[in-house]
Amino acid sequence: MSTDASPDITGSTSAALNGTPLPADDPERQLIAKAVREVKDTTPLAQSFTNFVTVNLVANAQLAAGGTAAMSYLPDDIIDTAAIAKATYINVGTLLPFFKDALGNIARSLQAMHHPWVLDPVAAGIGRTRSAILWAFRSAPPTIVRGNASEIIALAGIWDLNVPSAGSDTGAKEGTTRPAGVEAVDDVDSATNAAIVMARYLRSYAPNHRAAVAVSGATDLVTDGDTVYRLPGGSSMMTKITGAGCSLGGVTATYLAVADPLTAALAASALYNRASEQAAEGCTGPGSFQTRFLDALWNVTAEDIAASPIIVSHVPASQNSVSPDTAGTA
Numbered sequence: 001m002s003t004d005a006s007p008d009i010t011g012s013t014s015a016a017l018n019g020t021p022l023p024a025d026d027p028e029r030q031l032i033a034k035a036v037r038e039v040k041d042t043t044p045l046a047q048s049f050t051n052f053v054t055v056n057l058v059a060n061a062q063l064a065a066g067g068t069a070a071m072s073y074l075p076d077d078i079i080d081t082a083a084i085a086k087a088t089y090i091n092v093g094t095l096l097p098f099f100k101d102a103l104g105n106i107a108r109s110l111q112a113m114h115h116p117w118v119l120d121p122v123a124a125g126i127g128r129t130r131s132a133i134l135w136a137f138r139s140a141p142p143t144i145v146r147g148n149a150s151e152i153i154a155l156a157g158i159w160d161l162n163v164p165s166a167g168s169d170t171g172a173k174e175g176t177t178r179p180a181g182v183e184a185v186d187d188v189d190s191a192t193n194a195a196i197v198m199a200r201y202l203r204s205y206a207p208n209h210r211a212a213v214a215v216s217g218a219t220d221l222v223t224d225g226d227t228v229y230r231l232p233g234g235s236s237m238m239t240k241i242t243g244a245g246c247s248l249g250g251v252t253a254t255y256l257a258v259a260d261p262l263t264a265a266l267a268a269s270a271l272y273n274r275a276s277e278q279a280a281e282g283c284t285g286p287g288s289f290q291t292r293f294l295d296a297l298w299n300v301t302a303e304d305i306a307a308s309p310i311i312v313s314h315v316p317a318s319q320n321s322v323s324p325d326t327a328g329t330a
């Protein structure tokens with residue numbers, strides 16, 4: 001890895017927002033606006049296998065963004081629904097022993113169908129059963145992984161991806177199995193290298209070689225493996241309701257139903273930032289915040305979402321040789 005002063009493969013040196021603003025006329029902003037409008041116009045179905053704590057918020061958020069929802073827990077239901085849904089969301093927050101084999105089989109079926117899906121690796125690193133399920137996804141991986149920083153670092157460890165340590169030349173792995181519960185104990189920037197290496201790994205399996213990883217936090221990070229996008233803003237009230245991250249994963253799947261993975265992840269993150277800012281104005285606590293947040297998901301415009309502040313940095317060309325083959329894959 002790099003032997004100069006740059007401590008990670010993005011060239012980012014600190015938690016500060018390194019990089020340059022995404023220009024107002026960048027084509028990616030048009031793609032974001034198009035995805036947001038297309039969801040509102042076409043009401044696409046993204047199905048979910050999601051946790052029992054936040055299932056209602058996931059469905060309501062997908063509806064508020066303009067999509068539609070179907071929650072499935074039977075493997076044959078999920079496969080049948082995948083044939084009619086444009087994308088699927090799998091969230092491993094509340095597992096049962098039965099799912100140990102079922103979820104791996106479902107992922108392999110989705111892979112055979114070339115069906116795009118989003119994984120939220122909730123609490124990655126906690127429990128042998130969850131780790132076995134996440135391991136099973138390694139050879140039939142999702143199109144997008146969306147999690148908090150600790151989950152992304154832990155999943156990279158479970159998948160044995162060769163994530164270079166920030167500031168070192170050793171190639172040592174970060175966060176091999178770091179248990180973090182459902183809440184992050186790492187900041188978003190510390191998951192940058194894990195996110196880049198993971199995105200490259202995902203895209204090596206994607207039918208059209210397009211994939212993305214989204215890391216949520218005070219400033220969200222989205223990468224396709226070549227470019228890192230940081231999306232500041234939002235409201236810390238998001239940490240006072242359960243399911244902000246889970247429903248972000250569901251809405252990411254809604255956008256994935258109509259858009260490429262990078263655009264879907266950017267659109268969902270930007271929508272959540274703008275909607276949570278709007279919701280925080282005048283809320284009196286978590287209850288009114290959640291209600292106002294659903295209204296804001298409905299009311300924020302495609303133009304507002306596409307005009308969001310986005311900071312871009314490119315993975316240094318010298319590191320572009322990092323590939324799934326050298327990233328610790330089997």
Ligand SMILES: Nc1ncnc2c1ncn2[C@@H]1O[C@H](COP(=O)(O)OP(=O)(O)OP(=O)(O)O)[C@@H](O)[C@H]1O
Pocket residue numbers: 122147148149182183184216217218219220233234235236237238239241242243244245246247248269272273
């Ligand atoms: N301190 C913060 N300030 C602003 N926005 C935040 C903050 N923390 C989280 N968010 C936003 O909250 C949403 C969920 O991110 P978070 O990292 O909390 O997910 P999570 O840990 O998976 O959540 P959960 O597991 O509770 O569903 C994202 O839209 C993110 O931008």
Ligand SMILES: Cc1ncsc1CCO
Pocket residue numbers: 051053054093094122182242243245246
């Ligand atoms: C609180 C909680 N426990 C398992 S899943 C979940 C929702 C947030 O991830």
Ligand SMILES: [Mg+2]
Pocket residue numbers: 122147148182245246
């Ligand atoms: Mg979560």
